[in-house]
Structure formats: structure tokens, C-alpha cells
Amino acid sequence: MLRTALCDQLGIEYPVILAGMGGVSMHRLVAAVSNAGGLGIIGAATLDAAALRDEIHRVRELTDKPFAVDLLAPIPEMIRPQMQVVFDEGVKIFVAGLAVPQQFIAEMHERGMTVIVMIGKVRHAVKAEMAGADVVAAQGTEAGGHTGEIGGMALVPQVVDAVKIPVIAAGGIADGRGLVAALALGAQGVIVGTRFIATPEAQAAPAYREAILRSGEADTVRTRCYTGKPARTIRNTYNESWERRQDEIKPFPLQVMYSAQQGVMDYMGVGQGADPERCFMPAGQGLGLIRDNKPAAEVLADIVREAQEVLAALAERHSRD
Numbered sequence: 039m040l041r042t043a044l045c046d047q048l049g050i051e052y053p054v055i056l057a058g059m060g061g062v063s064m065h066r067l068v069a070a071v072s073n074a075g076g077l078g079i080i081g082a083a084t085l086d087a088a089a090l091r092d093e094i095h096r097v098r099e100l101t102d103k104p105f106a107v108d109l110l111a112p113i114p115e116m117i118r119p120q121m122q123v124v125f126d127e128g129v130k131i132f133v134a135g136l137a138v139p140q141q142f143i144a145e146m147h148e149r150g151m152t153v154i155v156m157i158g159k160v161r162h163a164v165k166a167e168m169a170g171a172d173v174v175a176a177q178g179t180e181a182g183g184h185t186g187e188i189g190g191m192a193l194v195p196q197v198v199d200a201v202k203i204p205v206i207a208a209g210g211i212a213d214g215r216g217l218v219a220a221l222a223l224g225a226q227g228v229i230v231g232t233r234f235i236a237t238p239e240a241q242a243a244p245a246y247r248e249a250i251l252r253s254g255e256a257d258t259v260r261t262r263c264y265t266g267k268p269a270r271t272i273r274n275t276y277n278e279s280w281e282r283r284q285d286e287i288k289p290f291p292l293q294v295m296y297s298a299q300q301g302v303m304d305y306m307g308v309g310q311g312a313d314p315e316r317c318f319m320p321a322g323q324g325l326g327l328i329r330d331n332k333p334a335a336e337v338l339a340d341i342v343r344e345a346q347e348v349l350a351a352l353a354e355r356h357s358r359d
């Protein structure tokens with residue numbers, strides 16, 4: 039019931055895709071989602087070329103299922119070394135997280151790769167399609183991490199109408215109801231981010247995971263104070279303090295470097311750890327739907343089961359009417 043053409047295109051069983059969350063979606067989580075029938079995406083934004091190669095090898099040690107690599111390319115030349123690794127390693131699916139990496143698209147297609155581009159506006163979806171994207175992911179403002187201003191409920195169907203390529207919905211989706219809603223809007227699948235952070239496989243600081251489990255729909259803020267670009271994060275005293283001095287925020291990526299110096303970027307918990315009153319803790323507005331830390335395979339199976347139940351209940355209601 040849930041299988042879409044996108045599943046065949048990506049070689050997956052269910053139209054549920056792990057967001058390529060920079061620093062969080064590493065080999066254990068990626069492999070767990072791919073092994074469970076979804077698509078795992080390595081969030082490679084924080085990795086240099088050698089670390090990316092290592093992550094790809096580790097994913098392959100854990101699964102023989104399809105997986106993808108996500109990179110942020112605000113200036114495409116910045117990711118050339120990582121792109122070489124993607125090519126050398128024969129990665130089949132690439133996700134462009136921040137801009138269309140136009141100069142790499144021809145080579146990706148020559149190599150038989152599928153290119154997915156994240157977008158937050160109809161205009162950007164059209165541009166991505168024209169540049170050769172095979173799939174666009176329409177990310178609503180509800181989403182965790184860098185995000186635009188348009189709500190997913192409005193954005194997804196308008197993108198579906200504007201492009202011929204398949205559309206994936208992202209932002210605030212954490213259960214089977216969200217998956218069914220996305221399919222009803224014309225999307226062929228969903229990208230799920232924040233829900234997968236509350237899993238033992240995610241690379242996340244314990245304080246970050248705990249903050250996700252106790253927060254609700256109104257506890258996030260969209261701020262430029264950590265990276266220089268608008269990103270949705272859990273509200274705390276540090277990011278509130280920036281509300282009054284927006285003009286001091288440097289452009290991306292200078293603000294990222296400043297934030298790293300301030301010790302507020304370790305949400306993945308690999309260094310000094312996360313102080314929840316100061317740290318960047320990217321999270322979407324679906325937070326209140328996430329109340330348990332459970333294995334990624336269970337998260338995926340629950341989304342699929344619930345979506346099937348919702349569809350069955352809708353069909354039954356319809357047949358009674």
C-alpha cells in the first residue's frame with residue numbers, strides 16, 4: 039500500500055528516508071535505516087574527505103542495502119575533495135543539502151547516480167529540476183536544521199504541481215500519520231530527521247537526546263546565531279540572547295567558526311559535549327511526537343505500521359459513508 043515509484047528508483051522497500059543530518063546520521067544509524075528497508079543517508083557536512091571515506095566503508099561493513107551521501111555545497115568548490123570520494127567509492131545516491139552543485143551533476147549522471155536536491159521554495163525546486171536533479175525534497179519550515187519559511191502543508195503540493203520529477207516531503211514528520219499526509223499531498227516519500235535522533239544509533243550528545251525527549255512543538259526557534267543561516271534549534275538562553283543582537287551575526291560559514299570557538303556546536307557529543315542552555319540542538323517542530331528512545335529499525339517499522347493502519351481506517355470510513 040505504501041510502495042511508490044520512488045522506492046523502485048532508490049531500490050528501497052518503504053518510502054521512508056533518514057535525513058542526512060550532519061554529524062548525527064553516521065554509519066550505525068545509516069545502516070540501521072537501510073537494513074530496515076528505508077534509505078539511510080550519511081550526513082557528511084562535518085566530514086573531511088578521509089573521514090567520509092571511512093564512514094562509507096563502515097556503512098558497507100554493516101549493510102549491503104542502498105544508502106546515500108548528503109553534503110552541503112554553499113560554494114560547490116568547497117566540497118570537491120568529498121565529491122571525489124563519493125565518485126571513487128561508487129556511491130549511487132547523492133543529496134545536495136544547501137544548493138544545487140551544478141558543476142557535478144553531469145558527472146554524477148554519467149556515473150549513473152541519482153541526485154536529490156533539498157529545497158524550501160517552489161522556485162528552487164524548478165531551478166533544481168532544470169539543473170538536472172532527479173528528485174527534489176521539499177522541506178517545510180517545521181524541519182530541524184537549516185530551513186526556510188514555508189510550511190510543509192503548503193509547500194509540498196505546490197512543488198508537486200511545479201515539477202515533473204518525484205517529490206519527497208520533509209519537516210515535522212515523525213510517525214505514520216505524517217507519512218500518509220505526505221503521500222496525500224503528492225509526495226512519493228518522506229525524509230525524517232529529528233525522530234531518528236532519539237535512537238541509540240544516532241551520534242548525539244546525551245543532553246541533546248534528552249532535550250528532544252522532553253520538548254514540545256513550541257520549544258524551537260529559527261535562528262542564524264549558530265551558523266549564519268536560519269536553522270531550527272531547541273530554544274535556550276544562548277540563542278535567546280542573540281535575538282537582541284542579530285546585527286552582530288556573521289555570514290555563513292564565519293558564524294560556524296565563531297560558534298565552534300564558543301563551544302556551542304558539539305550536539306553530536308564527540309568533544310566537550312552539549313550544554314543544553316547554550317548548545318546548537320537542531321530539531322523540528324514535530325518534537326512533541328517523540329517521547330521514547332528506541333532502535334532506528336523500530337522507529338521505521340512503527341511509522342510503516344501506523345501508516346498502514348491509518349490508510350486502512352480511512353478506507354473503512356470511506357466505505358461506510
Ligand SMILES: Cc1cc2nc3c(=O)[nH]c(=O)nc-3n(C[C@H](O)[C@H](O)[C@H](O)COP(=O)(O)O)c2cc1C
Pocket residue numbers: 057058059060062081082083108109110133134135136156177180181182183184208209210211229230231232233320321322323324
Ligand atoms: C541535527 C540535524 C542536522 C541536519 N543536517 C542536515 C545536513 O547536513 N544536510 C541536509 O540536507 N539537511 C540537514 N538537516 C535537515 C534534514 O535533512 C531534514 O530536512 C529535517 O531533519 C526534516 O525535518 P525533521 O527534523 O522535523 O524530521 C538536518 C536536520 C537536523 C535535525
